[in-house]
Amino acid sequence: MIRSLHIAAKDLKAEFRTKQMLNSMVIFSLLVIVIFSISFGDLLGDSKIVSQLAPGVLWISFTFAGMLGLSRSFASELENGCLEGLKLCPVDRSAIYNGKIISNAVIMFLVEIITVPLFVVLFNFNITGLFELAIVILLGTIGFISVGTLLSALTVNTRTRELLLPVLLLPVIIPVIIPAVVATGKILTNGDISDISGELRLLLVYDVIFFVIAQLVFEYAIGD
């Protein structure tokens, strides 16, 4: 555990020196929101339609921005043979996975903390259940990251890694996107925690199942 924290700390340190990934992810998720607002155009005048569209837009922007980060997560280790160095560390392979999950999740949360207020402003929302929204985003992001990190490690060894990651990731994360969008929609229309218990349970199950599967197979994904 402490070792995975070391790996996460190393990643975050490297990230905060350049802020390369964080900046592009934030700008990208903002751009997604803007493009959606423009393409929906007149529909956004009606507050009823907005509350139906908005959760989807929010999660699309998280997903795309997250994908951007994930595709760099292991690819950045390729330079100067860092991945080999990481594999040579006297730690369990799953410690690398856990470390990467932690660093990816922290970066995702930062992006989300910046995106949500912008989203509230641009879509004229008044979020009442901020705590519930935080839980949904937390669980959704953990599920997304735990599969995404595994697939990022999987695709890093292939030639077309930037192309392959979205193709592999999107069908597999459908079960986490759907409940997250539904739950977000319910919160935005003043639902409370009892309204979203079904979705939360599904998100939790997804997180646990994929975290465990990824722990078991990560060793094979990253290679010898």
Added chain:
Amino acid sequence: MLTNFQKTKILSIFTAIVMLIANYMIFFYLPQMRGGAGELLGSSFKIFYFHLPIAITSYLAFFVVFVASILYLKKGTHNWDVLARSSAEIGLIFAALVLVTGSIWGHATWGVYWTWNDIRLVTSLVLFLVYIAYLMMRQAIEEPEKRARLSAVFGIVGFASVPLSFLSIRIWQSYAHPLMFGQGVQESGGGLEGTSLKLTLIVNFIAYFLLYATILAYKVQNENIQEEISAKKQSLE
């Protein structure tokens, strides 16, 4: 003793016979279907006897991929990878057929080819996409050992996500689902109660399982021959 080639030949002949019987039963043996109110159901309902066995066979094929992937990672034997690859390709064809027959049937009974309101439709589509991704991944990797290992990992992850997609889609549109699909199958009075109907369905199930087994046997054989050839080619160079 029979060689492997003779065995697959016998299997394929047997499959062809069962397949013919199954089709004969659908078109000539089945009585006219009546709906709940006693009205005659059109012959469009007959597609059900293709649709359901094909769907179950595609699930079976993907389950084989899942099991073969686990066994490959565990044992590292090359044969499991060949099995997983072959089964995934066949399963994908069956999954595509499920979508096609389902759409045709949907158009005949509901008037639309596709609806996002039915959980089974969306789940089949997700399943189809997962295994398209699986095969795309196989194409993207050159080295055989790495390809086998990485696609085994994805074979496990992809299969695990499918039951969860089913559940999540149910949450997504729990209110819209019930009526749509049930009408043609279970609820239309007497749906599948007659013996002749059940018998036809069972024969069709056997026919499609056999079809899967035959194609799988041929596919595995082909893959093995292909590898033999490339090994011989390399030894010549």
